[in-house]
Each structure stands twice: as C-alpha cells, then as structure tokens.
Amino acid sequence: MSKVTVLGAGAWGSTMAQVLSDAGNHVLVWGRNQEIVNEINTSHTNRKYLDENVLPLGLSATTNLSEAFEYSNIYVLAVPAQTLRENLKSWKPLVDSDATYISTLKGIEVSTLSRMTEIVHEEMNTENVALITGPNLATELILRQPAGAVAAAPTKILAEKTLKLFATPYYRVYTSTDVLGCELAGAIKSVIALAVGISIGMGFGENTQAMLITRGLNEVARLCAAHGADPLSAAGLAGMGDLVASCGSPLSRNRTFGEVLGRSGSMAVAREHVAKTVEGVASSNAVLEIAHRVGVEVPVIEAVADVVAGTISPSDALDRLMEITTRAENFIR
Ligand SMILES: NC(=O)C1=CN([C@@H]2O[C@H](COP(=O)(O)OP(=O)(O)OC[C@H]3O[C@@H](n4cnc5c(N)ncnc54)[C@H](O)[C@@H]3O)[C@@H](O)[C@H]2O)C=CC1
Numbered sequence: 520m521s522k523v524t525v526l527g528a529g530a531w532g533s534t535m536a537q538v539l540s541d542a543g544n545h546v547l548v549w550g551r552n553q554e555i556v557n558e559i560n561t562s563h564t565n566r567k568y569l570d571e572n573v574l575p576l577g578l579s580a581t582t583n584l585s586e587a588f589e590y591s592n593i594y595v596l597a598v599p600a601q602t603l604r605e606n607l608k609s610w611k612p613l614v615d616s617d618a619t620y621i622s623t624l625k626g627i628e629v630s631t632l633s634r635m636t637e638i639v640h641e642e643m644n645t646e647n648v649a650l651i652t653g654p655n656l657a658t659e660l661i662l663r664q665p666a667g668a669v670a671a672a673p674t675k676i677l678a679e680k681t682l683k684l685f686a687t688p689y690y691r692v693y694t695s696t697d698v699l700g701c702e703l704a705g706a707i708k709s710v711i712a713l714a715v716g717i718s719i720g721m722g723f724g725e726n727t728q729a730m731l732i733t734r735g736l737n738e739v740a741r742l743c744a745a746h747g748a749d750p751l752s753a754a755g756l757a758g759m760g761d762l763v764a765s766c767g768s769p770l771s772r773n774r775t776f777g778e779v780l781g782r783s784g785s786m787a788v789a790r791e792h793v794a795k796t797v798e799g800v801a802s803s804n805a806v807l808e809i810a811h812r813v814g815v816e817v818p819v820i821e822a823v824a825d826v827v828a829g830t831i832s833p834s835d836a837l838d839r840l841m842e843i844t845t846r847a848e849n850f851i852r
C-alpha cells in the first residue's frame with residue numbers, strides 16, 4: 520500500500536484515483552477547480568466528468584499544490600497533453616526530488632514533438648518516469664468493468680512497481696519496457712479514432728472502419744519500428760487494444776469528435792459538440808511530423824491532420840486515401 524497523488528481531476532484523473540484507491544493505496548487528487556474538489560470531498564462525485572458515479576469514500580481532493588506534493592512522492596499525471604510542460608514547470612519547486620512520475624496521457628506536444636515521458640525527463644530531470652496506457656474508456660472503468668492495461672517503464676523494476684500500484688481484480692496490468700512504443704501507440708490511436716469517427720459521420724459502415732483501424736495499426740507498427748521501438752507493442756494493449764476500444768466505442772471522445780466533423784464538415788461544430796479533452800485533434804499534425812522526421816508514410820494520420828487543419832474536406836481526404844496505390848500487405852514496411 521502506498522500514498523499516491525493524482526494530478527488532474529477530470530474524467531481520467533478521477534477514474535485513475537478510484538482504481539488506485541481500490542488497489543489499496545491512499546490517494547489524494549489535485550484539481551484546479553475548487554467546485555469539483557469540494558464535490559469530490561463532500562458528495563464523492565465528479566458529475567461534470569463522471570455523472571452520478573460515487574467515488575471511494577476514502578478518496579480526497581485538494582486545490583492546494585503544496586498539500587498535493589507533500590502528500591506523497593508518487594505523482595500520477597492526468598492533465599491534457601498540451602498543458603503538461605507548463606504544469607511541470609510551475610510544480611517543480613514543490614516536488615520531491617526522489618519522486619516517481621506515472622504518465623496517463625495520450626498525446627504529443629505540438630511545439631516540440633515530445634512524448635509525455637520525454638517532457639517529464641526534461642522538466643524534472645529524472646529517469647523515474649513510467650506510463651500506464653491501454654484500452655481504458657473512463658466511463659467503463661469507473662463502473663469497474665473488467666479491463667487491461669500496460670505499465671511501461673525504462674526498467675522492469677519500475678514497470679513492476681507501477682503494475683502493483685494499479686492492479687485490482689477488475690484491472691489487469693501487464694508490464695513492458697518499451698516505453699517509446701507504448702507511448703507512441705497511445706498517442707496515435709487518438710488520431711486513428713478520429714479517422715474512424717469521420718468515416719462514420721460520412722455514413723460509412725464496418726468495412727470502412729475495419730480498413731482504417733487495420734491500416735492505422737500498420738502505421739503504429741511502422742512508426743514504432745522506425746523509432747527503434749518494438750513493433751510488436753502495436754499488437755498489444757497499448758496498440759491494437761486501444762484502437763479496438765477507442766475506434767469501436769461511441770464513448771470515445773476522439774471518435775465522437777470525428778463523427779461530428781465527418782457529418783458537418785466543420786471543426787467549429789465538432790468543437791462545440793465535444794467540449795472535452797480530444798487529444799487526437801491537438802496531436803494529429805505532431806504525429807505526422809514525427810513520422811515525416813523518420814521518413815515513414817502514414818496516409819491515415821496524414822488525412823486526419825489535413826482535415827483537422829482544414830486544408831482538405833473529409834470526403835476529399837477519403838478519396839485521396841482510396842487512390843493510393845496498394846502494395847503487398849506487410850505488417851511492417
Ligand atoms: N478519459 C479517458 O477515458 C482517458 C483519458 N486518458 C488521457 O488522460 C488525459 C486527460 O484526459 P481526461 O481526464 O479524460 O480529460 P478531461 O477533459 O476529462 O479532464 C481534463 C482535466 O485537466 C484539467 N486541465 C485543463 N487544463 C489544465 C491546465 N492548464 N492545468 C491543469 N489542469 C488542467 C481540467 O480542469 C480537467 O480537470 C488525456 O491525455 C487523455 O488522453 C487516458 C486514458 C483514458
């Protein structure tokens with residue numbers, strides 16, 4: 520049993536806090552919104568993000584950063600990807616120098632093309648950084664529906680430590696030392712879920728979705744291989760697992776955003792409809808640039824990045840995808 524601080528009181532921070540609490544840890548959640556923090560402490564709910572679900576009664580929350588960082592030296596990060604660096608900079612004077620950081624984020628920083636664990640390395644000057652990722656829709660996990668995840672860290676010891684922190688009878692956590700592959704897979708799935716959503720919004724069915732998911736998986740594997748990561752991470756929970764969950768579920772915010780975008784053709788309408796964290800929108804161009812940097816072709820990701828940028832319509836993007844000359848269907852090439 521450990522003491523753990525969860526940084527972020529949105530859908531995912533609150534869900535991770537419940538899992539950690541169920542796993543027997545003492546958990547304090549930090550959030551910036553006083554009303555939400557009060558609600559967690561008094562009625563044990565977070566209605567804005569998690570409807571009427573009742574959180575563990577032992578779970579408490581604070582807006583006080585000093586209190587949050589004094590509480591423990593295990594910090595679970597659950598803020599949006601694009602704010603992580605500025606958050607870490609402002610938290611730095613308060614953190615324990617021996618702290619362990621566990622990222623739960625699924626995005627790429629637009630301004631630097633950094634992965635989330637790279638940002639923690641850079642800003643906090645530590646190697647003690649793990650991540651937990653996989654097919655984990657908050658709205659299902661908060662109901663304690665059975666789910667699996669992968670805890671990835673640079674060392675087996677840290678990966679095992681992360682597994683032990685999170686594992687519960689309903690949350691099966693596997694380990695990996697392929698941080699790069701697992702993290703890239705998590706960021707890319709957000710983009711592929713947008714592609715699938717767009718196709719649904721355009722009125723297409725399962726065949727189109729299956730093609731986008733499978734070719735999207737291929738893009739994950741090729742990007743992993745080109746970066747020296749294990750391409751087989753693409754076939755695990757972080758890759759295929761998360762693609763199945765996010766692309767297959769109307770609960771995915773990325774898929775839902777894509778659906779509205781595919782139907783309306785308007786980013787403004789989609790933003791209005793899904794006023795939540797939609798990592799694939801912010802990250803699609805960054806993922807594309809990462810691919811271009813290593814010379815990997817990623818047509819599905821490119822189509823999404825162009826639609827999000829407004830340089831091509833959803834239907835022209837799909838036409839473009841369908842016109843690409845097909846080759847042998849190798850998994851990694
Ligand atoms: N919701 C889900 O099912 C899952 C989400 N994730 C990842 O978790 C991360 C967070 O997503 P969610 O919690 O779902 O989003 P959310 O939109 O539900 O909550 C985001 C939280 O971050 C806070 N926030 C926004 N800007 C901030 C800033 N500048 N500084 C500090 N806090 C700020 C918001 O107040 C809110 O509490 C994302 O990277 C997402 O991909 C990962 C797995 C599942």
Ligand SMILES: O=C(CO)COP(=O)(O)O
Pocket residue numbers: 625653654655656657709712761764765770771772773774796797798
């Ligand atoms: O990461 C998730 C599921 O694994 C959540 O997906 P969305 O961010 O698309 O809602």
